[in-house]
Amino acid sequence: MKNMMRTALIALLAMPLGCLAQQRDGHTPPAGTVANEHNLSGVQYPRVDAAGRTYWRFRAPDAQKVEISFRGEMTKEADGWWSYVSPGPEAVGFHYYQMIIDGVSVADPGGITYYGMGKWVSGIEIPEGLAYDKPQDVPHGVVREQPYWSEITQTWRRCFVYTPAEYDTRPNKKYPVLYLQHGSGEDETGWVRQGRTNYIMDNLIAEGKAVPMLVVMDLGYATDARPGSEQPAPGARNRGIFPEVLVKEIIPMIDKNYRTLTDRENRAMAGLSMGGGHTFQTVMPNLDKFAWMGGFSGGASGVDQIETAYNGIYTDAEALNRQLKLLFVSIGSEERPERVRDFADALKARGLRNVVYYESPGTAHEWLTWRRSLREFAPLLFKK
Amino acid sequence: MKNMMRTALIALLAMPLGCLAQQRDGHTPPAGTVANEHNLSGVQYPRVDAAGRTYWRFRAPDAQKVEISFRGEMTKEADGWWSYVSPGPEAVGFHYYQMIIDGVSVADPGGITYYGMGKWVSGIEIPEGLAYDKPQDVPHGVVREQPYWSEITQTWRRCFVYTPAEYDTRPNKKYPVLYLQHGSGEDETGWVRQGRTNYIMDNLIAEGKAVPMLVVMDLGYATDARPGSEQPAPGARNRGIFPEVLVKEIIPMIDKNYRTLTDRENRAMAGLSMGGGHTFQTVMPNLDKFAWMGGFSGGASGVDQIETAYNGIYTDAEALNRQLKLLFVSIGSEERPERVRDFADALKARGLRNVVYYESPGTAHEWLTWRRSLREFAPLLFKK
Numbered sequence: 001m002k003n004m005m006r007t008a009l010i011a012l013l014a015m016p017l018g019c020l021a022q023q024r025d026g027h028t029p030p031a032g033t034v035a036n037e038h039n040l041s042g043v044q045y046p047r048v049d050a051a052g053r054t055y056w057r058f059r060a061p062d063a064q065k066v067e068i069s070f071r072g073e074m075t076k077e078a079d080g081w082w083s084y085v086s087p088g089p090e091a092v093g094f095h096y097y098q099m100i101i102d103g104v105s106v107a108d109p110g111g112i113t114y115y116g117m118g119k120w121v122s123g124i125e126i127p128e129g130l131a132y133d134k135p136q137d138v139p140h141g142v143v144r145e146q147p148y149w150s151e152i153t154q155t156w157r158r159c160f161v162y163t164p165a166e167y168d169t170r171p172n173k174k175y176p177v178l179y180l181q182h183g184s185g186e187d188e189t190g191w192v193r194q195g196r197t198n199y200i201m202d203n204l205i206a207e208g209k210a211v212p213m214l215v216v217m218d219l220g221y222a223t224d225a226r227p228g229s230e231q232p233a234p235g236a237r238n239r240g241i242f243p244e245v246l247v248k249e250i251i252p253m254i255d256k257n258y259r260t261l262t263d264r265e266n267r268a269m270a271g272l273s274m275g276g277g278h279t280f281q282t283v284m285p286n287l288d289k290f291a292w293m294g295g296f297s298g299g300a301s302g303v304d305q306i307e308t309a310y311n312g313i314y315t316d317a318e319a320l321n322r323q324l325k326l327l328f329v330s331i332g333s334e335e336r337p338e339r340v341r342d343f344a345d346a347l348k349a350r351g352l353r354n355v356v357y358y359e360s361p362g363t364a365h366e367w368l369t370w371r372r373s374l375r376e377f378a379p380l381l382f383k384k
Numbered sequence: 385m386k387n388m389m390r391t392a393l394i395a396l397l398a399m400p401l402g403c404l405a406q407q408r409d410g411h412t413p414p415a416g417t418v419a420n421e422h423n424l425s426g427v428q429y430p431r432v433d434a435a436g437r438t439y440w441r442f443r444a445p446d447a448q449k450v451e452i453s454f455r456g457e458m459t460k461e462a463d464g465w466w467s468y469v470s471p472g473p474e475a476v477g478f479h480y481y482q483m484i485i486d487g488v489s490v491a492d493p494g495g496i497t498y499y500g501m502g503k504w505v506s507g508i509e510i511p512e513g514l515a516y517d518k519p520q521d522v523p524h525g526v527v528r529e530q531p532y533w534s535e536i537t538q539t540w541r542r543c544f545v546y547t548p549a550e551y552d553t554r555p556n557k558k559y560p561v562l563y564l565q566h567g568s569g570e571d572e573t574g575w576v577r578q579g580r581t582n583y584i585m586d587n588l589i590a591e592g593k594a595v596p597m598l599v600v601m602d603l604g605y606a607t608d609a610r611p612g613s614e615q616p617a618p619g620a621r622n623r624g625i626f627p628e629v630l631v632k633e634i635i636p637m638i639d640k641n642y643r644t645l646t647d648r649e650n651r652a653m654a655g656l657s658m659g660g661g662h663t664f665q666t667v668m669p670n671l672d673k674f675a676w677m678g679g680f681s682g683g684a685s686g687v688d689q690i691e692t693a694y695n696g697i698y699t700d701a702e703a704l705n706r707q708l709k710l711l712f713v714s715i716g717s718e719e720r721p722e723r724v725r726d727f728a729d730a731l732k733a734r735g736l737r738n739v740v741y742y743e744s745p746g747t748a749h750e751w752l753t754w755r756r757s758l759r760e761f762a763p764l765l766f767k768k
Contacts, residue, residue, distance in 0.1 A: 040503060062448070062486045063486045064486070098493075099490070104444045107493065107497065107504065109489060109491065109504075110503070113497045119494070120491065120504070135540040140530070142545075143528065143529040144526040144527065144529075145582070147524045171555040
């Protein structure tokens with residue numbers, strides 16, 4: 001109901017804003033297109049049509065050349081505006097982009113910025129039009145920004161912690177925890193801002209599909225700064241140490257500050273791309289601490305590496321069946337899914353009973369693949 | 385102690401990164417300068433020296449002209465870099481800026497983005513070098529992102545709620561609430577990101593200077609979308625309705641979802657610039673709901689308007705003395721403080737006993753004025 005009102009309101013608001021754009025410079029957006037949902041309020045471009053084609057218009061009267069990253073050059077119009085229309089539909093989902101103005105890549109000043117590609121960039125969404133990742137009229141959890149001191153990195157770090165709606169009203173109940181990691185070039189803001197974790201979890205919990213749980217989202221980059229530690233090359237970041245930071249510092253900090261269930265059967269980890277790698281690197285050597293895991297577009301080994309990966313852990317199916325209640329892997333159908341699918345099939349053929357494979361239809365290496373992966377993964381956790 | 389280690393670490397890290405910059409293009413940053421604290425990790429420019437002079441360097445080989453907003457044109461060097469040094473020291477504090485590349489104003493791709501000036505822009509800080517607004521080795525509260533449905537605006541809105549460190553460990557204790565608002569062109573993220581509210585409150589509470597309280601930070605823009613409501617002009621935002629949203633929707637939502645003390649003597653409101661205006665517009669007609677208020681660089685009436693403002697409320701000093709436990713106004717010494725100072729003096733001369741005036745030395749209309757104002761204001765709240 002609220003969502004219908006919201007949709008109606010958006011339709012209503014689109015009209016006067018369209019008129020406004022027309023009044024200002026005589027331009028009317030093409031019929032059948034809507035403003036990208038990551039634009040600032042009232043900003044008309046980029047736009048998307050129902051087929052997924054994208055429409056761009058950018059004002060830069062004094063520029064020599066304007067490009068859109070991953071797309072191409074814009075065409076200069078007579079009036080100081082530049083335009084571009086995608087040659088065909090773009091893949092459904094959330095795509096990072098930058099404007100390139102005379103060779104300088106920058107965030108689109110007309111949009112919200114997201115941390116991806118190692119900096120604050122823009123996003124355009126080809127919507128799938130579903131509600132599972134949107135705010136609904138259900139009880140809402142909150143996302144908490146939690147600072148903590150890290151001895152290993154000798155820095156103040158922060159994580160974001162989703163607590164379900166009931167957390168504050170049941171002060172004696174303890175909760176299982178999912179540790180959920182971003183990908184390369186992203187940070188601890190990704191899973192809430194791009195990934196909409198809080199709304200996905202609110203909706204799954206309200207429907208009774210997922211059990212109430214905490215979700216902890218931290219920064220997957222860490223540099224060992226303890227006295228005597230080996231330093232990475234200047235400017236480089238030491239990725240290898242994040243699993244140690246998670247196990248030695250983040251988990252104890254969360255268990256101290258939140259009402260958590262602290263046994264292995266109530267702790268899960270998952271991540272996307274690089275974060276999928278982090279998940280396998282963290283969970284496999286620490287099966288006394290985790291019983292559930294997921295790698296979204298990342299973390300799977302090649303079939304030819306299964307014998308040797310993680311000291312041959314996949315060769316003892318019986319042991320893994322006892323230890324892992326879930327080994328979930330997923331990938332988008334448009335990002336060459338074969339490697340991950342083959343990995344899952346090979347594990348199943350070896351007798352691993354708790355392997356689940358999910359393939360996101362029509363999506364690539366981007367956040368819609370991962371929102372859907374979370375939607376499929378979270379309901380499987382902490383059950384039985 | 386941790387802060388010392390942090391400072392030492394920053395000094396240590398600055399060296400290899402300096403070398404890296406040198407290796408890459410033969411450039412070494414000027415001695416005695418440090419990278420702006422709002423740059424991305426490893427990004428060398430802009431830089432600041434101890435006197436407050438700023439140093440800029442930006443790569444744009446194909447641009448015809450590069451400018452820095454509020455400053456001026458950069459000089460093109462032979463190697464594709466552009467440079468600029470401020471003619472003198474800049475005022476201490478946090479300043480928004482944009483890069484202007486061939487006439488297009490954008491956020492600096494080398495920095496963190498902040499929502500100000502109505503879009504996501506960059507920030508440069510001339511540091512004052514104090515610790516009150518930095519993370520310290522004290523108990524930390526969290527900042528919660530709280531979504532809620534607003535009937536008045538017919539939208540999902542969100543606010544950020546600071547809860548003090550002890551909030552989760554004392555499930556039977558109820559807390560007073562400060563509603564704290566941003567300025568024009570900013571949003572609900574401002575008081576945490578630019579304003580560092582959580583660290584300021586953590587430190588004040590740990591020192592015993594402020595009582596533990598909740599701080600609620602919401603979006604000061606709202607458009608009445610109820611059926612039959614008067615609509616603002618196309619593209620315009622109806623600012624006038626925010627006090628109604630706060631009183632009718634936000635306060636009840638907070639009192640429902642958090643353990644709050646709900647009487648007027650446990651509710652305060654403050655804001656900066658436009659948010660100072662919102663504070664006076666909200667509190668003065670609702671003195672049954674608030675007993676403490678603050679206007680930081682905003683909200684004060686001209687001395688010639690004191691007789692008539694808010695239906696002559698200032699003319700009955702005896703009534704206001706009973707109702708308002710604190711009327712705090714502040715302003716930076718570099719933003720023409722006379723108007724606010726005269727307002728405070730005039731109120732005092734009329735017999736208002738609970739007026740407090742604070743002038744931030746050496747700062748202008750920017751976030752350092754407001755961080756300091758919060759530091760001075762919060763300790764006065766909810767006492768006696």
